[in-house]
Amino acid sequence: MDTAEIRRRFVAHFEHSSTVGAHQPVASASLLLDDPNLLFVNAGMVPFKPYFLGQETPPYPRAVSIQKCVRTPDIEDVGKTTRHGTFFEMCGNFSFGDYFKHGAIELAWELVTKPVADGGFGLEESRLYPSVYADDPEALALWRQVTGLPEDRILRLGRKENYWSMGVPGPGGPCSEILYDRGPEHGPAFEARDLGPDMPTALEDRLLEIWNLVFMQEELSAVRSKEDFDIAGPLPSQNIDTGMGLERVAFLLQGVDNMYEIDVMKPVIARAEELTGRRYGADRGDDVRFRVVADHVRSSMMLIGDGVTPGNDGRGYVLRRLLRRAVRSMRLLGYEDPALPELMPVSREKMGETYADLRTDWERISRVAFAEEDAFRKTLQAGTQIFDLAAGEVRESGGTTLSGERAFALHDTYGFPIDLTLEMASEAGLGVDEDGFRGLMAEQRERAKADARAKRGQHADTGAYRAVLDEHGPTQWLAYETLETESRPLALLRGGAPVERLASGEVGELVLDRTPFYAESGGQAADAGTIVFPGGSLEVLDVQRPVRGLVVHQVRVVDGELAPGSSDAATLHAQVDPEWRTGARQAHSGTHVVHAALREVLGPSALQSGSYNRPGYLRLDFGWLSGLTPEQVRDIERVSNEALRADLPVGWQYMTLSEARDWGALALFGETYDDQQVRVVEIGGPWSRELCGGTHVDHASQIGTVVVTGESSVGSGNRRIEAFTGVEGFAYLARERDVVQQLTGLLKTQQDDLVPRVGDLVERLRAAEKELERLRLGQLLAAGADLAAGATRVGPVHVVAHRAAGAGGADVRQLALDVRGRLPAGEPGVVVVIGDAEGKVSVVAATNDEARARGLSANALVRAVGPLVGGKGGGKDDVAQGGGSDASRIDEALALVATEVGRVAAT
Template sequence: MRTAEIAQRYLDFFEKKDHLIVPSASLVSDDPSLLFTVAGMVPMIPYLTGVVPAPHPRIADLQKCIRTNDIEEVGRTARHGTFFQMLGNWSFGDYFKEGAIRYAWELLTTSESDGGLGFDERDLWVTVYETDDEAEAIWRDVIGLKPERIQRLGRADNYWNTGQPGPGGPDSEIFFDRGPSYGKDGGPAADDTRFLEIWNLVFMQDLIDNIRGKTEFDITGELPMKNIDTGMGLERVAFLKQGVENMYETDQVRPVLDRAVELSGRPYGAVHEDDVRFRVVADHVRSSLMLLSDGVRPSNEGRGYILRRLMRRTVRAMRLLGVDEPAFPELFLASKEAMKTAYPVLEKEWATLSASAAAEEETFRRTLAQGSTILDLALDETRKAGGSTLSGSEAFLLHDTYGFPIDLTMEVAEEAGLDVDRPAFDELMRAQRERAKADARSRKRQRADVSVYRDLRAAGETVFAGYTDLRTDSRILGIIVDGVPVQQATEGQVAEVILAETTLYAESGGQVADKGTIVGAGFELDVLDVQRPVPGLISHTVHVDSGGVAVDDRATTVVDAANRHAARQAHSATHLIHAALRDTLGKTATQAGSLNRAGYMRFDFTWSQPLSPETRSEIEDIANRAVDDALEVTTRVVSLDEAKEAGAMALFGEKYGDVVRMVDIGGPWSRELCGGTHVSTSSEIGLVSVVGESSVGSSNRRIEALVGQNAFRELAAERTIVSQLSAALKAPRDQLAARIEELQSHLKAAEKRIAQFEAKERAGRVPALADSAVHAGSYRVVATSLGEVGSADDVRTLALSVRERLGSEAAVVALGGVAAGRPVVVIATNDAARASGAKAGALVRLSAGVLGGGGGGKDDVAQGGGTDASALEAALEAVVTELTTA
């Protein structure tokens, strides 16, 4: 039974049981404390907590998930994968324990010919929470499961929560017995390798808080209604139904593994470590492809860092399998072909996805080349110093700064006949992980308690009237101060205000929140921010400028008209730039993020090369031609399917419901799904001036532009500068570039001549300086202040020349000067001086200390400086004194 068929049977079964089938949410979680959707329940948390009313009392879904906390186990066990799909059925205040257990058992044990999954009930075991008598009784008395195949376990195994404050509850897990060849008998409590968990039935009834660990938390109350959250691991069921050994050999994953085998020329199933690497490749390629398809791009932070790590672990594994050539084009193609039936977007966006993958592989290959050079130098230094072990700190530097994997470091070191201090490296990695965990815990602590919005959201959605009006009369539904609902807020306080209707735009889709005020009888509120803390609810963060405001007061929202107009211009200009990019670069140049505020727009897009000046000008020209053409801007509210049929583009990072807002500029020329505010015709934008184009990652670029009056003011300022330059250089505007280039050429020639004169002048000073040498102890010493100098390099060059002129007798040269107002000292010693104990590094630290600074260097030459130029003579005298008394 193929993976897609298992999923369809599940969804069909629950649809017949009056469940609403909903699509998978994005892998990019809406929860600010989570980078990814780590479990099937994450998108359902607003419904489970009652903050947002569920669209139906019963729901079923197939949810994409990413979890990387066990990444080191990938490939080593049958069940660990970074990307997985969780089938779930949900009840929000409808059926509870008995219903969930009955449904699960019916689907699992119904024959395949009758639409079920065809498991033999003799192979199934269950566990229940240690105090859950009710669940055990249902399994025993209602289902008829033998008591010896029902086991009670504690919090670590049979209590489910997200690891953060929110919903939780006891669960009952269903296990499949794989047989005696996989381990010992005795049920799940005895061996979780032989007995494989396939379905988890969570009885959501508690609110938990103060989480101190997996089993250490406080149950602070009950959920407003009892809910059911179940999760059946699609990959686990698939490998059982397909008769293979693990999830990596199922129909959606095995094609990548097989392609890796072909590219490497090594067999699968012959060498354990190679098998682990093949499975890592198969898992990580699929995970990377799915993350790319949800808009994540490789970077050095956040979600992008996780994706980059997965992709680079893949490159590393292929290298260890003997594949040094680029492999992503082949591997990602194999994954796309295996997954496209379940996720058609992979086929639709293939050009963009494959380009991003190839760009990241090429970037890492360059990183490996650079890291190899640095590693070779480190190994060479270790050998020269007589060592046999590369330090853990150097290995960590290669890993952390250059992305060079530790196992490659160890491999190269072994080839060079050296060891790596792996324990020291592991300790540095442990410390880094602890810092990361502390940061994650901090993020969780900062997570807003959205339960405060539950009652407000239950009253209905906030009506946004701002598409057509700049002011509207409304009513204060709620006031929140410091996270606590209150009845009123007084002058000087900052509060959140929830209204029944508003014209103030809440930040979303890259467009920042409106500016404005909320006024009423006896109060005026300055709007600081507008957000959507939970779906359907708009919250205004305000400063109470005057008076006091209370719940149920009538109020009027007033949008700052000038700011809104400039924001509309910028947002519409973003659509023009997007369309111009696709006209110029092709359909693979798609949005990867944006920011729109009054008079300014920033647009990130998928592209791996800098834009030429000509291309940048062409994009700007296309956008401004669209402005000149006064294209009509229309908006329609349509179904998501209808919008897709019309070719509307979805914007990066946006989540869409069944009904969407589609914005057309010039009909199909620019057609996007967008909830932002826009102009009525493109001519209202006024002007688009592209002011920057830069890299924001290996496969992403960024265009920045000023819009409307901001663009005009910027161009006017540039015109003034050009006029001033033209007058100063006595050159017409069209000849300015040539005139400046000519002046630069003359300047370089003059600087070259000046450098030659200065070098000649310095050389002329060498004899006199050498002749000024005095005896200090057993050394000949030159200790002289040169006064004002061009740079520290001038002092260094002169010190080395004087040292050469003093010959083989033990000699020390200490020269000082003042460069750009700061004192500098350079000390040089010859072989004889060093043999007698004079070390330039130690001497320069002594003299620099007199200057109020520091310095360092090698025994033969060292440099230092400070802040007190008046102490330069004393600093040089300190060197002479030290040598005299040595």
């Protein structure tokens, strides 16, 4: 049974359930969601977290989904087990205060055991072992009742295995797993009644977990670890969250040994076999590499598809690691040509059967992936040179082992894989301090975990807002319809807690029954304006939606005292600043116009990855691997303004998400959209169609103008365009006009001649600077002969120790080499020059052949005098250099030179 059929059967089972009622099918969310605790969606329940946390009201009582997930805490272990991968698909059914344990157990057992001919998975009951939380006798009784299994077929496990929480205070509860016995070839014999509370490691491959049923029934008040927490009491409503691993069920139903051999992954391995000439199954080490390739190629493609680009931190760093590990694994398999162009299209053909965007967006996805491989191949070349230098230093020092610090620097700073370091060290006859390397890696992971733990506390406490919503219902939001309303105050808060009043000058949060204010979202800044009440007024500082359906105004009391509970404040007048809204509409519509122009100029793969707009200003981030040329920037601006001149109509309409996608509407990466209803804004019909909830002009000409002010990088593979619109755009042009007029006046030339005139001045200035540099250097080197002639003798060695006031590093080096060349031929000579310029000290030492023959080393001299000037340095025996920051001890450092020469020359 292929994975597509498994998906179909799972959704159909719940969508048409007569046991507890039909479930609402919910499309997979993006792998990127706006959650401060997660880099990626890592479980099927993540998109439903607001419902489980009570932050939002679920639009349906039951749901079913096949959710894309990525988990990356143990990337290095991928391929070493049969069940763990980075990208996977989680099949889940969810109940929001509807059915509970009995329904979840019954539905799961029915699907896994129902014959294939009847729409089930047809797994043998004799191989299935349910597990329960040891302190959940209710679940144990229900499993026996639903399945008819004897008690000794049901495992009782502890908190570590069978209690679920989000890792922070909030909902939690016991869970039950369905385990499949893969047979004695995968682990030792066992008796279910003898197991617990922890699953033995030896049985993890034999007893394969295929489905986890979470029974959310308790409120956790403190979560110190997975097994250490306090239970505050029962939840107001009981929920169900289940997760069935699609890949795990697939490899059972397809009769293969592991997830890497299922129908959507094995073709990549087959292609890798063709490219490398090696065979999967022939060598244990090669098998791990083949699996890494299959997993990481697919995972990388899915991440890029959802908008991730390679980078040096966060999501981008994870993607970079995945891509580079795939390339590295192919190299270790003996294939050194570009691999991703050969492998990723194979994965696209299989995954594209379910995720059509992989095919329609292939140009962008492939461009990002292949460029990263090209960059990594260059890194490998540079890293090899760095490794050779490190290996040479180890040999020169008489050592046989590359330190853990050097191996870690190669890995962390230069992106050089440890496996490759080990391979090359072995070829060079060297070892590597792997323990030291692993220790540094462990420290790095612990820092990352500490950062993640710190972030876990960032869940916004929405309890007070939720209470207002429960008591009064959703805000009547009228931002599309009007700029002013008569409104009733519903609640007043400060610091997340209700208050009775706000005095003049104080800042708080006000909830109204109806509002004309736009709440910040979709990149558009919140409206500004005022709220007037009898005896006073408020300045609106910000407008947000802390929970779905509720609009909250951050306000400052300008005058009077606001007390919503008093009869005097029964009605307030809310007024949006009309100039602010006009500018905001121009900027937001301008963002759509620039995005459409960008795609027209660069091609459809140039997709927006983020935006921000406020009155008169917009910025648009988009995935692109190289900087735009001035001509491309001008073309984007020209196409944008042509759309304004054509006065393209602007309109919007509501439809389902699937209808919007069929219509060609663009959705931003990482945004969450309502499955039932989305708003599509179009400018000029199909020229620009995007899902958007912002405020817009009625015709493109109302934007006024689009003036692109900059294009820059905001990270690897991401660019940013900034522009002004409306009055602010015209003001920017006026400022540029004034600058041009001032320059033409100063240079006494016409505007058309301004650029060549300035260019001529710049060239003349450069020529003058070069001549000054030549004269200055000539003056500096003119002293070389005098310094050589005035060399002191320390024993048989001619020594020059000179302070070059005002000279920088390059000048100091050139002077030292010049003086060395003027010392008497055939006699040992040492030169040390120390310069100080702009607060920096530069040290250069140079020795001739005869001095080196007597054991004198430029490297040793720099290392000796460097600490005196507050620095360090090094180099070779003939020339070495260093730097420092303490010019007060230069004379002392120069005096030390003679002492060091005398000490070495005398031995």
